[in-house]
Amino acid sequence: DIVMTQSPDSLAVSLGERATIDCKSSQSVLSSSNDKNYLAWYQQKPGQPPKLLIYWASTRESGVPDRFSGSGSGTDFTLTITSLQAEDVAVYYCQQYYTSPQTFGQGTKVEIK
Amino acid sequence: EVQLVQSGAEVKKPGESLKISCKGSGHSLVNYWIAWVRQKPGKGLEWMGIIYVSDSAPRYSPSFQGQVTISADRSISTAYLQWSSLKASDTAIYYCAAPTPATGILSPLNIWGRGTMVFVSS
Numbered sequence: 001d002i003v004m005t006q007s008p009d010s011l012a013v014s015l016g017e018r019a020t021i022d023c024k025s026s027q028s029v030l031s032s033s034n035d036k037n038y039l040a041w042y043q044q045k046p047g048q049p050p051k052l053l054i055y056w057a058s059t060r061e062s063g064v065p066d067r068f069s070g071s072g073s074g075t076d077f078t079l080t081i082t083s084l085q086a087e088d089v090a091v092y093y094c095q096q097y098y099t100s101p102q103t104f105g106q107g108t109k110v111e112i113k
Numbered sequence: 114e115v116q117l118v119q120s121g122a123e124v125k126k127p128g129e130s131l132k133i134s135c136k137g138s139g140h141s142l143v144n145y146w147i148a149w150v151r152q153k154p155g156k157g158l159e160w161m162g163i164i165y166v167s168d169s170a171p172r173y174s175p176s177f178q179g180q181v182t183i184s185a186d187r188s189i190s191t192a193y194l195q196w197s198s199l200k201a202s203d204t205a206i207y208y209c210a211a212p213t214p215a216t217g218i219l220s221p222l223n224i225w226g227r228g229t230m231v232f233v234s235s
Contacts, residue, residue: 040221049225101174
């Protein structure tokens with residue numbers, strides 16, 4: 001299985017400041033056939049199911065605010081929230097869908113400082 | 114776009130069997146892959162397996178192979194997750210989720226059900 005490791009496990013950021021979450025995969029999730037990274041980011045608020053934010057490592061899902069961005073390639077990826085809003089308090093997960101079983105990172109809890 | 118409607122919360126005893134469901138609303142699930150994701154209380158997300166509703170052929174994570182059964186009934190646009198003998202460690206929220214159809218099995222999960230809470234205790 002591909003192991004996904006996120007860092008940090010939690011972070012507290014002031015409103016309007018930048019939040020950065022890293023995700024590392026134990027093997028590359030970059031496909032040589034289509035040059036795409038099979039990496040997604042999800043947001044989960046308390047009592048709600050996860051919500052897809054980013055796929056192909058950097059493509060925002062429809063309706064996701066542009067303060068959310070994804071970057072990286074191969075084995076190292078980053079989710080950035082450029083100006084944290086109160087409604088962004090949540091747990092964020094990365095996921096590889098390159099191969100089965102698809103696997104998630106352990107999650108990063110984002111709170112307001 | 115389809116909505117995934119999951120069955121209600123369950124309270125069971127160890128050793129009991131259970132089958133929970135995930136029904137497509139607003140659109141048939143015939144061309145959809147449906148994945149099941151476990152979330153234990155206060156913990157992260159675990160991908161259990163996936164099924165293509167059209168051919169009902171499941172693929173399991175090795176961690177869950179033999180522990181659960183994933184199935185589907187295309188005639189009623191419903192996917193299932195079942196246990197033959199529950200354990201206390203099966204206590205969790207179980208989500209069904211799907212990628213946009215025609216994107217294939219190796220796709221992100223952009224459609225999620227609300228989850229089914231399963232509580233197993235003697």
